[in-house]
Amino acid sequence: MKFGIYPGCSLTGSARDYNESVFALAEAFELEFTQIPDWNCCGATAAHNLNKELSLALPARILALAEKNGLDEIIVPCAACYSRLVVTQHELKKDPELKNRISEVIEMDYKGTSRILNVIEWIDKYIIPQLDAKIVNQFRYKVACYYGCLLVRPNKVLNYDRAEDPQTMDIVMTKLGATPIDYPYKTECCGAGFSISRTDIVSKLSGKIIEDAEHRGADAIIVACPMCHSNLDMRRPDINKYWKTEYNIPVIFVTQAIGQ
Amino acid sequence: MSHSEHHTERNSLAGSIESKVDVKAQKCYQCGKCSAGCPVADDMDLPPSVVMRLLQTEQPDNDDRILRSHSIWLCVTCEMCLSRCPMEIDIPSMMDYLRQRSRSEKKVNKKARNIIAFHKSFLNSIRFTGRLYELGLILDYKRQSLNLTQDISLAPKMISRGKLHLFPTMIKGTAHIARIFKKTSN
Amino acid sequence: MARIGVFVCHCGENISATVDCGKVADTIGKLKHVAYSTEYKYMCSDPGQTLIKDAIREHKLTGVVVSACSPRMHEPTFRKACAEGGLNPFLCEMANLREHCSWVHEKNELTTEKAIDIIRTQVEKVKLNSALQPIRVPVTKTSMVIGGGIAGIQAALDIANCGHKVVMVERSPSIGGHMSQLSETFPTLDCSQCILTPRMVEVAQHPNITLYTYAEVESVEGFIGNFKVKIRKKAKSLDEKACTGCGLCTTKCPQKKIPNEFEQGMGMRPAIYVPFPQAVPNRPVIDKEHCTYYIKGKCKVCEIVCPTKAIRFDQPDEILDLEIGAIVVSTGFDIKHADFFPEYGYGKYKDVIDGLQFERLASASGPTAGAILRPSDGQVPKNIVFIACAGSRDPAKGIAYCSKICCMYTAKHAMLYKHKVHEGNAHVFYMDIRSGGKNYDEFVRRAIEEDYVNYIRGRVSTVYERDGKLIVKGVDTLLGAQPVEIVADMVVLATAGVANPGAEELAQKLHVSYDSHKFFAEAHPKLKPVETNTAGIFLAGACQNPKDIPDSVSQASGAAVKVAALFSQNGLTREPLVAFVNRTAPPMYSTCVGCFLCQSVCPYQAIEREDFKTRDGKIIKTVAKINEGLCQGCGTCVALCRSKSIDLYGYSNNQVYAEVVALLNEF
C-alpha cells in the first residue's frame, strides 16, 4: 500500500500553516506519503458553478494520476478538495458513459479505485493508534469542533460520519485531552467560496459561527478545512466590523492541535 | 407502459432539469425545510423552495425569473438543503445546472457580477498554470470586478507570512490542463 | 352420454336485435350431445325458468347452457333454477350473448356466428363439468382478540354482546392501550380515561370474555373456524386469586428507579408495579428484568409485606392451548421518539418531547398532575413549538405516508397548552392541515381563531439548545419562504405513527400479510378493509395504519360483525370451486412430487402437506393437499404445477382446454 497526498492549492498558499502541520504530524508519527506527481487544482466551487464537465475532469485527472502512480489511498487535508474528489468518484461510478467521456477528456485511464481519506479519517486511522505513545502535552482546552459543510455533506455520497452533529473530530479532540462543547454550528456554512467575492456574506455567516463558539465559552475553534480557516480567521477584521464586535477566539487546524 | 411515458417532451426548465440532472421538481411539496436551513436564504430574492415552486408551474415567465435571479448565484453549495430534504431533492446539482443555463442564455443577474468574476478569475488562474495562483487570482478578480481597493490591507501581511506567492507555480502538464479546458468548453 | 340443453334468451330485444336467435338455437340444436335447444324472450322470468326446469326433467338433461346475459348477472339465478329442476347447479353454465356479443356488435352474420361459437364453447365446457356439493366447514364459536387497546376492547365487547365467547390476549400487564395514556381527546376535549375506564371494567367483568394480560400469542395453526392457538401467559410472579390489589408491595419495593413506560419515561416505577392506577386487572406484576431478587437472589420485600402471601417467585410461564374460530388483530401502533430526529438533536435535548409525552404532561393523572412543565427544569414553558409531520411524509427517513392523527392531536395539544398556560405562546409548524372528519376542521379553526395558536406553514430545519432555550429554525412558506427563528422553551414533535415492534413476527405467526412498513395488510383496500387475506382473521384499529379513536372503534365494530356473522351459523358453507391435488393408488398416492412451489404462490396459505406413512409410521411420501376451508379458487397453483397434479373445480384443465379447442374449431 502506497499512500498519496493531495495537498491542493490552498495548502501551498494561503493555508501554508495547515500544510506544514500535516507534514510535521506525518513526520512525527513516521508516516510516509507521496505527493501526487504534477497534481492540478480540483476546480473548487468555481468549476462546478460554471462548467459541470470541467468540474469532473479536473478531479478525475488527479485521481487518474494517483492510480497511475499506484497510490491506493490518498489523504486530502482540504475539505473542499476532499469533497470534489469524492463527488467526482461517485458521479463517474454511477454513470459509466460519463466516465468514458471524462477519460477521453483527460486523455488518461480512470478506474476510480483509489480510497480517498479526509484529514480526520487519516488521523483516526494512523495517528490515534499511536497517540498515547507520542503525546507530549495534553491539549486541555474547551474547543468548538467546526466541521463545515464539505466534510459531511452530501452525506449519502461521502458516507462519512453523521450529517447532523458529527462526532469524529470531537472524538479525536477528546483523545487529545480537549473538551469539545455541544456546538450547533458544527456544520453550518461559513460562506465558503464567497471569501473574496462576497465578504459581506462571509462576515455574516462566519460571525454567527464565531459568536456561538465564544458564547459557549470555547477556548478555540478547531477546523479541518483551509477555506473555513481563512473565512473564520483571516476575515476576522471584516467579521468584527460587520457585527461591531471584537471576537478574538483562535481558529486552529486539527493537525496543529495535535502538534501542540 | 408507465404513466410518465404518456407525457410528451417538456420544454420547460423543470423538464430539462429532470432530463439533464435527474432532479424532479414535481417531487417538492413545498415544506420549505430547504429555505429554513439555507444559510443565505434571507439574502436571496428567491429562496430555494420558491425556486422549486416556480419550476413546478412550468411557465416561461417563471422559468425566466429563476434564470435571472440573484439566488442561483448566492447558493454556496453547502448542501444543507439536500441533507435535510424529506424528498431527497438534489437542489445543489440543480443550482449548478441553473447557473450554467443562466450564463448560456445570457440572463445572469447583475448583482451576481462579482461572484461570476471571481469564479472566472479562479478558472483563468488554473487554466494557465494548472494550480491556483492566489495573487494572480486576486489581481485578475480586481480587474474583472473593478473592486480595486478591496483587501489591499491583507496582501502584504499574507506575503510576509509566506501565504501569498508572488509568482505562480506552473505544473508540468499545463498543456494537458489547457486541453481539458478546451474539450470541456462547449 | 352427455345430454345438454341449450336455452337461448332474447332478453326482450337486447339480444335478438343483433343476433338471429332462431338460427342460433337451430344450429346449436344440431350439435352432437345437444339434446334440446330452444329460444325464449325472457329466460330469467318465471316462465323462462320453468321452461328450463321442465326441459331438464323431460329431456333427462345432464347439463344446461343458458345463453343470455353475463354470468356475473344471472348465474346464481339459473343455477338455482337447475337445482330446482333436479340438476346439480354446477352443471349449469352461461353463454354471455348480451354483454359480450349483441350489445357490442352490429347486426350481421358475423355477430350471429359469434353467438353460436360462444354457445358451442360453453356446451363443450359443460360436458366436462362435475356435479359439486357445497363445502361445509365446522366453526368453533370462540373468538380471540389480540391486543387490548380501544379497538380490541370495542371488538371484544361487541362480539361478547352478540353472545359469543371472546378470549382477549394483551401483552402488557393491563388493557387500555395508548388511549389510556391520553389526556383529552379531540374534537370534544373529553377526558380519555373517563370514557375508556368503564369499557375496560366491562371487559374484565363480561361473562363472555376471558382476559389474559401479560400474555402473548405463541403460535397459530389451522384455518377459519378451526384455529389452534397457543398462548404464553408470562409469569406475573403472583397468585392472582390470592392478591387483593392492596398495593402495599408496590409502595415497599426498594427498587424505585425504573423508567415508567406508561409515563413515557417521564416518571419512575418500582419493580413490582401496577402500570397505572386505573389498570385492569388492578393487580401488580414483577418486572423480572429489574427486580433485585431476580437479579441478585435476595430482597423478597414484597413477599414479606404481602398480607395475603400472594407473591410467587418460582411461578413459571404457562402455555394455554385454545380452540378458536375467528381472530381479531388489534395490536395497535407505536410512535417514533425524539431520538429518531438528527436535526432536532437525536433526543439529547430533554425539552424536545414527543406527542405521547405531552399527553402525559397534560394528563391530570400524569407525572406533573396535569401541569405543563419542562422535563429539564420543571419550569412552565412560555413559548412552545409544535412540529407536525415529524417523520411522517418523509421518504428520506423511510416514512412516506401521512400518519393521519397528528394534525388533530397537535391542534389539541396547542389548545390544551393555551388553556393551561394563558400567557404562553403556542406555535405550530405544519405542511398541510388534514382535518377531515366530523367536527374536526372546526376544532382546528377554534385553536387558531379562539386560542390564538400561531400556525406557521413550513417545516423546521433544525432545533438546538442555547442558554437553556431551544432555538427553532423554520420557515414561513406563505411569506415567500421567509426564515423564522423562534426561541422556545419546549418543542413537541408530532412524530410518525409506526407499526408496533413485534408486528412482523405476529403477522408471520398468523400467516397474515403486511406492508413494507410492517402494518397489517387488509384483504382489499376498498371492499375488504377489515378482512385479511387469511379467512377468519380480521383487523381492527391502528395495527393496519395509524388511526384515531373513532376510526379504530368503527373498524373494531366492523370486525366484530364479521366474527359474529361467521358464528351465526353452525358451519361454513363455501362454493366448491376450489383446487384439489389428485390422489392415486399406492405406492404413488398422488402424481404430486412434493416440490411445494405451489405453497408460495398461494395467497391464502391453503396448501398443506399430507404425509403417507407405512404401518410403522415411516413417511413414504409427502404431497400437497388443499385446505378447502381456505382455498378461494384463484387457480394460480394449477397453472404453476408442472406435473399437472393440481386442478380446479369449475375451471379444470380439461374444461379450459376444451373451450380453446371448441372456440377455434367448427364441428
Added chain:
Amino acid sequence: MSDFEPKVVAFVCNWCTYAGADLTGTSRIKYASNVKIIRFPCTGRIDFMLLLKAFANGADGIIVSGCHPNDCHYTSGNFHAKRRWIMFKELMDFMGIDMNRITFSWVSAAEGAKWADVVNATVTRIRELGPYVSYKEMVDKSVEEEVKNG
C-alpha cells in the same frame, strides 16, 4: 387479404377484464366481433400452454388480460401471471414465435372503453399481419409428418 377475418381468442380473468367487457356491453360500445372470450377466475390460472393451443387450433391473435397490479381479487394472481408472461414472451421471442400476435393488458372492471380499444387495436394489428401462416404451416406439416410416419 381484405376479406381476412382474424380469429382472436381472449383469455381474461373473471373479476376485472371479464367485468370490464361486461361494462363495454352495458355502455353499448361497439368493437370488432372477431374476439371470443374465455373466462378464468384469475390471470394466475391461465396456463401458458393454452396460448400455444390457441395458435395450434388456428388463432391468429390472442389477448390476455386481467386486473391491474394491486387490484387482483386474489391479491397476487396477476403478479404471478406477470412474471409468467415475462418469461413466456422472452422464450417466444427467442424462438421466433410472433409476439405481435399477443396483446397483454390490464383492463379493470371500470374500463369498458379500454376493453373495446384493446380489442380493436389487436384486431387491426392482426388484420395487418395477416393470418398466422408460418405457425399454421408448421402445424399442417406436422399432421402430414404424422400420417407419413404412420
Added chain:
Amino acid sequence: MDNLVKRAKELLENKTVQVVIGYEAGPTGVIRPAFITDPEKAGKLIYNDKCDQNLAVYLTKKEVKNFGKMAIVATLPVMRSIMMLISEQQLFAESIVVLGISADGNLLDIADINIMQGYIEKSDLSNPEKYKALLAELNKLNPEEKFAYWQKELSKCIKCYACRQACPMCYCTRCTVEVNQPQWIPVQANTHGNMEWHILRAMHLAGRCISCGECGRACPVGIPCHLLTMQLTDQVYTYFKVYAGTSDKMNSVLSTFEPNDKESFII
C-alpha cells in the same frame, strides 16, 4: 485427486455415507458415473475436465437413495442443483455429503450448506462462456430466421426425453407429457408437438435451470435444447436479478413476485 479418493474412502469406512456418487473411467476409457459403496473401491474415483455430467440427477433416483446417505462429487452445477433440490424439498441437506470440486479441479472443503452457499455466491453464475457465444449468435437472427432455425432443429426430435432424464430438475414422477386428460403434448413426434414439448420444458425450468447444459449433451440427435433454458436463465437474471441454485431456501422465480417487477409489454 488423491484427496478425493482419500476422503471418499474415509466417508465409506467410518460409515458416514453408504454410497459415493462420482466419476470413473469405464473399460474403454470413457468417463461414466460411479456408485461406490465399498471403501476398497474408492480408488476407482477420478476427476478430470472430461467429467462434465451433472451427477445431481441421481440424487432423486430411488435406486440410489436406497443405498442410504450419499456423498457426491460436486462441481459448481452439481452444487447448484443440490441447492435447488433442497429448496424444492426433493432432498434433505442431512442426507448428503458434498465433495465439492473447485473450478480448477481441486477438492473443496464443503462442511455444510452455508459453506457451499458461500462458495456458490462467490462463483460466476452466468451461463458458461461457450454457450454465451451461441446464444448471442441466435439472438442476432430475425424472428423468421429464429423460427426457421428452431423448426429445423426441433423437427429432428424423436421424443426420447433424454433431455428430461438427464436434468436434475426434471424429477417429477409424472411429467406433463404423460398427462392425457387433456393431452397437453401430442404423443407422436412431429415438429409442432416437439416444439410444444420443448417450450413446456423450458418454461418449467425458467428460474430453476442451473446452466449445466446436460440436456443438450444428452440429446441423441444433437438439438441444442439447453439454449432454450439458458436463454431464460439470462432473462431471469436480467429481470429479477437472481440465479437459480444459490441457496437452499430459494423461492422459484415463477412462484414468487415483487410488486414492482418491471415489464414493458403489458398495456
